[in-house]
Amino acid sequence: xxxxxxxxxTALLLVLALWYVAAAALNWTQANGDLLGTMSLAKPLxxxxxxxxxxxxxxxxxxxxxxxxxxxxHAAVTASSTLVGFALGVAIGLLLAxxxxxxxxxxxxxxxxxxxxxxxxxxAIAPMIVVVFGALGLTGLLPKAVIAAYxxxxxxVIGVAKGLRAPDQLQLDLLHTYDASRRRxxxxxxxxxxxxxxxxxxxxxxxxxxxxxxxAELPTGAESGLGARLLAGSYYGxxxxxxxxxxxxxxxxxxxxxxxxxxxxxxxxxxxxRL
Amino acid sequence: MIQRxxxxxxxxxxxxxxxxVVVLFDIPRIxxxxxxxxxxxxxxxxxxxxxxxNQTFFHSTLIGLAIGCTGxxxxxxxxxxxxxxxxxxxxxxxxxxxxxxxxxAPIAVMWFGFDWPxxxxxxxxxxxxxxxxxxxxxxxxxGALERDLMTSLAASRGxxxxxxxxxxxxxxxxxxxxxxxxxxxxxxxxxxxxxxPTVGMGFRIATEAARMNIDRVxxxxxxxxxxxxxxxxxxxxxxxxxxxxx
Numbered sequence: 001x002x003x004x005x006x007x008x009x010t011a012l013l014l015v016l017a018l019w020y021v022a023a024a025a026l027n028w029t030q031a032n033g034d035l036l037g038t039m040s041l042a043k044p045l046x047x048x049x050x051x052x053x054x055x056x057x058x059x060x061x062x063x064x065x066x067x068x069x070x071x072x073x074h075a076a077v078t079a080s081s082t083l084v085g086f087a088l089g090v091a092i093g094l095l096l097a098x099x100x101x102x103x104x105x106x107x108x109x110x111x112x113x114x115x116x117x118x119x120x121x122x123x124a125i126a127p128m129i130v131v132v133f134g135a136l137g138l139t140g141l142l143p144k145a146v147i148a149a150y151x152x153x154x155x156x157v158i159g160v161a162k163g164l165r166a167p168d169q170l171q172l173d174l175l176h177t178y179d180a181s182r183r184r185x186x187x188x189x190x191x192x193x194x195x196x197x198x199x200x201x202x203x204x205x206x207x208x209x210x211x212x213x214x215x216a217e218l219p220t221g222a223e224s225g226l227g228a229r230l231l232a233g234s235y236y237g238x239x240x241x242x243x244x245x246x247x248x249x250x251x252x253x254x255x256x257x258x259x260x261x262x263x264x265x266x267x268x269x270x271x272x273x274r275l
Numbered sequence: 276m277i278q279r280x281x282x283x284x285x286x287x288x289x290x291x292x293x294x295x296v297v298v299l300f301d302i303p304r305i306x307x308x309x310x311x312x313x314x315x316x317x318x319x320x321x322x323x324x325x326x327x328x329n330q331t332f333f334h335s336t337l338i339g340l341a342i343g344c345t346g347x348x349x350x351x352x353x354x355x356x357x358x359x360x361x362x363x364x365x366x367x368x369x370x371x372x373x374x375x376x377x378x379x380a381p382i383a384v385m386w387f388g389f390d391w392p393x394x395x396x397x398x399x400x401x402x403x404x405x406x407x408x409x410x411x412x413x414x415x416x417x418g419a420l421e422r423d424l425m426t427s428l429a430a431s432r433g434x435x436x437x438x439x440x441x442x443x444x445x446x447x448x449x450x451x452x453x454x455x456x457x458x459x460x461x462x463x464x465x466x467x468x469x470x471x472p473t474v475g476m477g478f479r480i481a482t483e484a485a486r487m488n489i490d491r492v493x494x495x496x497x498x499x500x501x502x503x504x505x506x507x508x509x510x511x512x513x514x515x516x517x518x519x520x521x
Contacts, residue, residue, distance in 0.1 A: 004362060011363030045385065109285035126465075128492045131484040135305050207373035214375050218468045226378075234381030234469055242381050250374045257373050 016049055023048040047240050055240040056247050068224070071248045077225040079252055081141050082213040085148020086206055086256075092149065093156025093205070100157070101164040101190070102182065114157055126216045144216040144225075151212040152205035159201030163194030195271075199264040206256040214249055226252070308490040317494040323479070324498065331476040332502050334391040335463035339398025344455060346399065347406025348448070352436070355414050365411060372404045380466040389472050397466040402455040409451035413444020449514040456506040464499060 024038045026045040031037035039048045047055075056071070063070035096114075100107045126147045133143035167189050175185050217227025226249045233242035290310050296302065297309040304312065317324070354361050380397050387393035417440050425435050467477025476499055483491040 004366065007359050007361075007363030008366055009363070011360065011367055014363075015367070105281070108281045110282075112282040113286065128480065128484045128489065128496070131487070131492075132306055132489070135487070203373070211375045211377060215377065215465050215468070218465075230378050230381055231469065234384065237385070239382065239385065242378075246375075246378045249378055253374050254370060257370075 052243045055244040081144035085145035086209040089149035089152030093153040097160035147216040148209035148212040152209040155201040155204040159197040163197030164190040166193045210253040312490045313493040316490040335394035339395035340459040343399035343402030344406045347403045351410035380469040394466040398459045398462045401462040409447045413447030414440045445518040
C-alpha cells in the first residue's frame, strides 16, 4: 500500500501541473495575455483546478441542501435512481444467471443473445425508454432506474453465471453422492464459488448504472439530477458549473465502486481471508 | 446442428411473438411498434438514414476510436519505460475508466463546435483509458524468463518491444478494441444529446422520440445495434486471424 502512495501522488501532481499549463494556454486569448488572469475568468474555456474546487465547495457547502443550486441535491437525485436501478439490475442479473446455469436449453438459446446485447449500445435507447414510460404516465425516478438497471444487469449475468459454473466436476459429484438437492448445491457450493466473480461484476455494474442514470436525465428536459445540471451548464456556457457537476458525478461513481470494494473486503474477512 | 440453430430459433420466436402480441392485443404504436412497422420505417427514408450513419458512425465513432486507441497505445508505450510512473498512472487510469466521461460532451462542444469533431473528441477521451490500461497489461504480460533470455541475447529496448512485448500484448490489444468499439458508438450517440447539427443517429433518436415517432426510433436503434455488433464481429474475426497464431 505504502509503495503505491508515492507514485500515485506523483502522477496526480503531474496531471494537475499539466492541467494548469493547459488552462493558461487555452484561456490566454480570453484573458488578453494576462497570465494571472487566465486563472480567474468567469467562463473560462478550461477552468483551473482550484477554480473547480472553489465552485464545487460553493455549490455543496455554500448552499442549502434542498436548494436547486445545491450539487448535493442534484447528486442525491441521480444517486437514488442509480441505486434503485443497480439493485434492480443486480437482482435480475442474479436470477437470470441462476436460471441459465440450471436450464440447459435456455443457456444455449439465451446466452448468445445476452453476449450480443453487450455489443449493442443500450445507452442510445435511453431517451426512448424515458419517452415510452412518460406515455404510460410514469415519470421521475422509475424510467431512469430502468435504464440504470438495463446497463448493470449484463455484467452480473455474465460474471455470476461463470462463477456458478466454476466448481469442478469432482466437487459436484461429491455433493451428488450425498444426495444433495440442486438448491443445496447452489447454496453450499455454487454460490460461494461465484463470489470471486460477483464483485468485479458489481464494480462494472455500479459504474455503468451511474452513467446510465446521468444520461437518462439528458433527453427529457429533467430539472434535477447531475445530467440536468450538465445540460443546463452547457446551455448557458457556465463552464465552472459543468466541471463542478462532472466532479460530483465522478465522486458519485468512485464512491459507488468504493462501497463495492468495501463489501468485498468484508466478505473476504468473514470468509477467513480469501475469496 | 440443433445447438447451433437454437439461438436463431429463439430470435425468430421472439420476433414472431412480438408481432403477434402487438397485433392481437392492439398495443398502441407509441408503446411498442410491430417488427414489420419498424422495418417499414427503416426503408422509408434511406437518404436521411445514410446521412445519419455517415455522420455518427463513419465520422464521430471511427475517427474518435482511431484517435483514442492510438493515443492510449502510444501513452502506454511511453509510460512503460518508467516503472515508477506506471505504478502511479495505472490506478488513476483504471479509476478514470469507471467515471462518467461522457459528461465532457458539453465541454467538447465549446471547444470543437457542434459538428462531428466534438463527438470524436468525446469518443477519443472515452476510448483512451481502456486502450491505455490494456496495453500496459499486455506489455507487462511477458514472463521474466523470456525477458531474461532477450537480455542475455543483448537485445536492445526496441528489439525487446518489437519481438517480445508487442506480439505478447496482441490479445490484450484486441480485448481493448472490442471494449472500445461498443463504447465508442455509445459515446458518439450520447454525445449528440448535448447539441449537434440536425444530423446524426443520436440526434435522430432524441428528436423522433420527442415527436413520438417510436417506429423510427426503433429503426434507428436497430441500425445502431447493427453497427455495434458489426464492428465487434469484424474485430473478433481479425483477432482470430492475427492473435491466435501462437
